[in-house]
Amino acid sequence: MAVESQRVEDYRLAKEPYYLPLRNEVELFEAAYHQRLPVMLKGPTGCGKTRFVEHMSWRLERTLVTVACHEDLTASDLVGKYTLRGDETIWQDGPLTTAVKAGGIAYLDEIVEARKDTTVVIHPLTDDRRMLPLEKKGEIVQAPDDFLLVISYNPGYQSVLKDLKHSTKQRFVAIEFDYPPPELEETILKNETGVDDDVASKLVKIAEKVRNLRTHGLEEGVSTRLLVYAGQLIVHGVEPIAACEATICKPITDDLEMQRSIVEIIATQF
Amino acid sequence: MTFGPAVGNVGMYVAREMLVSVPEDQRQAYLRMVEEISDLKYQLGVEVARQLPRLLAEHDPGLVARYLSQVRAVAATGWKSGVEVAKQLPDLYDAPDETLADAYVAIISDATVGPAEDAETSQLSGELDTLERQLREMEPKVKRAQELRTLLAARDRRDEKRRKHAVELASALPPILARLRPRYRPPYLTQVRQVAAADPEASLEAADTLLDLLNGERVSPEGAAEWVERGLEVLERNKEVGRGYFRLGSKYALEVLDELKEGLALKSVARVLKLYATALSGREVAIRGTNELTALEAYGDDHILLPPEMRFFEEDAANFTAYKVATAHGAGRIEFGTYGFSLADIPQTVARLQARYPRP
Numbered sequence: 078m079a080v081e082s083q084r085v086e087d088y089r090l091a092k093e094p095y096y097l098p099l100r101n102e103v104e105l106f107e108a109a110y111h112q113r114l115p116v117m118l119k120g121p122t123g124c125g126k127t128r129f130v131e132h133m134s135w136r137l138e139r140t141l142v143t144v145a146c147h148e149d150l151t152a153s154d155l156v157g158k159y160t161l162r163g164d165e166t167i168w169q170d171g172p173l174t175t176a177v178k179a180g181g182i183a184y185l186d187e188i189v190e191a192r193k194d195t196t197v198v199i200h201p202l203t204d205d206r207r208m209l210p211l212e213k214k215g216e217i218v219q220a221p222d223d224f225l226l227v228i229s230y231n232p233g234y235q236s237v238l239k240d241l242k243h244s245t246k247q248r249f250v251a252i253e254f255d256y257p258p259p260e261l262e263e264t265i266l267k268n269e270t271g272v273d274d275d276v277a278s279k280l281v282k283i284a285e286k287v288r289n290l291r292t293h294g295l296e297e298g299v300s301t302r303l304l305v306y307a308g309q310l311i312v313h314g315v316e317p318i319a320a321c322e323a324t325i326c327k328p329i330t331d332d333l334e335m336q337r338s339i340v341e342i343i344a345t346q347f
Numbered sequence: 348m349t350f351g352p353a354v355g356n357v358g359m360y361v362a363r364e365m366l367v368s369v370p371e372d373q374r375q376a377y378l379r380m381v382e383e384i385s386d387l388k389y390q391l392g393v394e395v396a397r398q399l400p401r402l403l404a405e406h407d408p409g410l411v412a413r414y415l416s417q418v419r420a421v422a423a424t425g426w427k428s429g430v431e432v433a434k435q436l437p438d439l440y441d442a443p444d445e446t447l448a449d450a451y452v453a454i455i456s457d458a459t460v461g462p463a464e465d466a467e468t469s470q471l472s473g474e475l476d477t478l479e480r481q482l483r484e485m486e487p488k489v490k491r492a493q494e495l496r497t498l499l500a501a502r503d504r505r506d507e508k509r510r511k512h513a514v515e516l517a518s519a520l521p522p523i524l525a526r527l528r529p530r531y532r533p534p535y536l537t538q539v540r541q542v543a544a545a546d547p548e549a550s551l552e553a554a555d556t557l558l559d560l561l562n563g564e565r566v567s568p569e570g571a572a573e574w575v576e577r578g579l580e581v582l583e584r585n586k587e588v589g590r591g592y593f594r595l596g597s598k599y600a601l602e603v604l605d606e607l608k609e610g611l612a613l614k615s616v617a618r619v620l621k622l623y624a625t626a627l628s629g630r631e632v633a634i635r636g637t638n639e640l641t642a643l644e645a646y647g648d649d650h651i652l653l654p655p656e657m658r659f660f661e662e663d664a665a666n667f668t669a670y671k672v673a674t675a676h677g678a679g680r681i682e683f684g685t686y687g688f689s690l691a692d693i694p695q696t697v698a699r700l701q702a703r704y705p706r707p
Contacts, residue, residue, distance in 0.1 A: 286626040293625050338622035341671060345627075 089140045096125065096132035097265050102252050106133050109250045115203040115226040117246070120254030123300020125265075126229045129254070130184045139223060140181030142172045146191035152198040155185075156211055168214055177202070177209045180221035188228040189241055196245050202226050203248035259285060262301060270308030276317065279346040280304050283325060286342045294335050299325045317347040361396050368400040377403060380415060388426040391418065394433040401437055410440065417452045424459035431455075512547035519551060523558050531561040534568035538575040542593065545582050552593035553578070560604070563612070563638055563655045570607035577603050610658025611666035620674045624651055627675060628682035634674070648686030651677030 109116050110133075118126040127143070134141035144155065157171040176183035188196070201208050207220040228249065230241060257265060259281045266277040281304070288298030303324050310320035318340075326339040361381065369377045377399055385392025395418060402411050414436055422429025432455055439448040520539070527535055535557055543550035553575065560566050566574060581599065582589025592600040613620075617634045624632040636655040653673055657666040680686060 286629075289626045289629040290622060293622060293631065334618045335622060338619045338626060341619070341623050342626050345675070 090131060090135045093135050094128055094131040095265075095268055096128050097257070097261055097268070099254070099257050099261060102129065102254070103133070103136070105250070105252055107137070110137055110225050113207065113222060113225070115228070115249045117249035117251045118227065118229040118254060119232055119251055120229075121256065121297050121300065122231060123302030124254045124256055125301060126254055127184070127186060130182065130227055130229075134182050137182075139225070140176070140179050141184060142176035142179075142181055143184045143186060144172050145186045146188050146195070148190055148192070150191040150195060152192070152194040153213070155191075155195055156198055156209065157214070159213065173198070173202075174209060174211065174218060177218050177220045177224050180223040182225045182227055185226070185228045188230060196242065199226060199228075200245070200248065256284070256288065256298065256301060262304070265301060266304055266308050269305045271312050272308040276308065276311055279317075280307055280321070283321060283343055283346050286345075287325065287329075287339055290335070290338075294332060295330060297329065299329055303328060318343055321347070365396060365400055369403055370406075373403050380411070384415065384418065387419070387422050388429070390430050391422055391426060391433060394430050398433060398437050402440075414440070417448070421452055421456050421459070424456050428455050428459040509547050512551060513543070516543060516547055516551055516554065519554060523554050526562065527558055528562055531568060534572060535561060538572060541575060541579060542582075545579055546586055546589065549578075549582055549586070549590045549593045552590055556593055556595055563636070564609070565612050565656060566604065566607050567609060570609070574600075574603055574607055610656040611663045611670065613653055613655045613657070613670070616667060616670060620651075620653070620670055623671065624674050624678035624681070628678040630681055632678060632681060648684075649681055651681070653677075 106116060106129075118129065120126055130143070131141060144150070153171070155171045155173040157169055157174045159166050160169050161167075170178065173183050173185075185191070185195075185199070198209070201210060202220060202224075203226060207224070209218045209220065210216075211218060256262065262281045262284070263274070263277040266272055266280055267274070272280070284299045284301075284304055287295070291298050307317075307320050307324040310324060311317050315323075321343040322340060325343065326336050330336055330339070361378070366374060366377070380399060381392050381396045384395045395415070398414075399411070402414055417436060418429055418433045421432040432452060435451070436448060439451055442448070524532060524535075538557055539550055539554050542553040557571055557575070560571055560574070561568065578589060578592045578600065581592045581597075588597065591597045595601060595604070613634070613636045621632055621634045624634070630649060633650045635650050635652050637652050638655040651674055653670060657669050659669050660666050
């Protein structure tokens with residue numbers, strides 16, 4: 078029976094992804110990698126978790142397999158399944174199996190969104206057994222030393238129905254992220270978008286003010302990623318207030334009065 | 348079972364076997380005779396259709412004519428007797444005594460008709476007819492009386508409700524007048540009176556709303572009069588919708604108010620300003636109108652006091668900007684603790700400053 082696996086070269090990063098360390102997260106991640114400890118990244122949307130993993134993948138010279146988890150993602154989708162190809166039944170490795178076999182970094186983004194059976198699959202990979210059972214195939218894949226499992230988790234979104242169990246949480250080294258301090262966020266914006274000091278400073282001030290509205294009707298504050306989008310539009314020639322409205326205001330709320338107050342904050346800066 | 352063609356418009360069917368038993372040259376006549384007798388009664392037609400083939404087979408037109416005539420005669424006295432006679436007669440025709448059939452028909456006819464009506468029965472019957480006719484003539488009047496009863500009961504209930512709301516208005520009006528600025532009282536009373544005359548329930552709503560509109564200076568007295576006039580038009584069309592109008596619960600009421608108002612109302616932008624100030628200062632801020640100002644100490648150091656109306660400019664956008672400037676000013680004071688200052692802190696502050704900057 079044929080076995081199909083995706084080419085791991087596809088997941089190797091050729092160019093260094095820009096990442097500005099905020100605290101000691103790089104050292105922590107490296108230590109966890111060398112000690113073969115799985116890592117959990119916690120933090121709000123768009124604060125740089127995925128970019129951080131990409132950066133670490135490049136830094137450690139490991140392939141990176143990212144899986145964006147969603148509510149229909151099953152254990153089979155992660156591990157692999159039998160599929161029909163012409164007259165032949167072939168086994169197709171899932172992304173997790175591909176990463177384990179290649180000894181790369183498997184990054185399960187927003188793991189709580191996936192079905193519960195996926196967490197059962199990752200448990201044997203996260204303790205000292207470091208193995209991945211392929212139940213349907215009756216096979217166990219032993220993870221090589223250089224394999225690392227990373228999950229991300231946004232505590233702000235979680236509810237009673239969607240939360241990681243303690244038996245899962247307590248298998249990971251947690252690295253907490255938040256929005257960068259203003260001066261670092263300005264540096265990130267300039268680096269990512271090419272905006273000048275003045276625009277970067279104004280965008281960060283807007284973000285700082287809008288983030289004050291968390292718990293006052295906004296579920297989450299404006300993310301660094303959205304600020305980067307705003308900067309990119311401005312650099313491309315879009316008028317700053319229009320760019321900020323499209324990236325900072327409209328995506329984060331549908332409440333018209335909230336939108337209007339954010340627009341006023343934007344107008345205060347530009 | 349198969350059926351033959353329909354017999355005229357009687358709606359009756361003759362079984363095909365029955366039709367086949369009739370000599371071919373007499374079938375049309377057979378169907379016509381059945382149709383004619385069926386006109387008297389459907390069941391008669393069915394029975395005659397069954398018996399006729401047997402008589403027609405004897406090729407004696409006189410016998411058939413006699414049969415049909417005798418059946419008709421008995422049926423005229425009662426159709427059920429006619430059906431039974433139609434069934435029995437052909438057997439009686441076969442009897443050796445030819446008078447038997449005629450006697451049988453006479454007996455059944457007499458028995459069905461019964462004795463001649465006596466005078467008393469006729470009189471009673473006539474009286475009953477008259478009474479029944481009179482009752483039929485009375486029916487529309489009885490119906491109308493019932494309608495009037497229902498209508499009057501509804502009016503009575505409505506009047507009761509009206510009186511109840513008038514009492515409520517009598518109790519609510521004095522305290523409202525006490526709260527209303529004296530210069531607005533005369534136009535206010537005129538307007539409430541107009542609404543009360545039309546519908547006391549709506550006037551209860553109007554009394555409260557007009558108090559807010561005039562005291563809050565959201566509309567001028569002339570604007571309030573116009574707003575009431577438009578509301579009365581709505582009330583005339585539909586009481587419930589009109590009451591909604593006077594409690595500012597309808598889109599139309601707000602539109603009219605928007606059209607008549609002077610300046611920008613704080614109420615309409617208070618939440619936006621609150622969010623704006625909260626975002627600027629990073630603290631939960633409350634926006635209050637100066638018209639709500641009854642006791643200064645009731646307000647915390649996180650309150651921003653603004654006028655209930657902003658009417659510096661003609662355009663709402665410019666008035667909003669004026670509000671925004673005032674809000675930003677208030678937010679700045681909140682953020683940097685202007686209102687957090689307390690005289691009781693002075694000795695502590697002096698001591699701290701003395702410790703930091705000792706005299707040489």
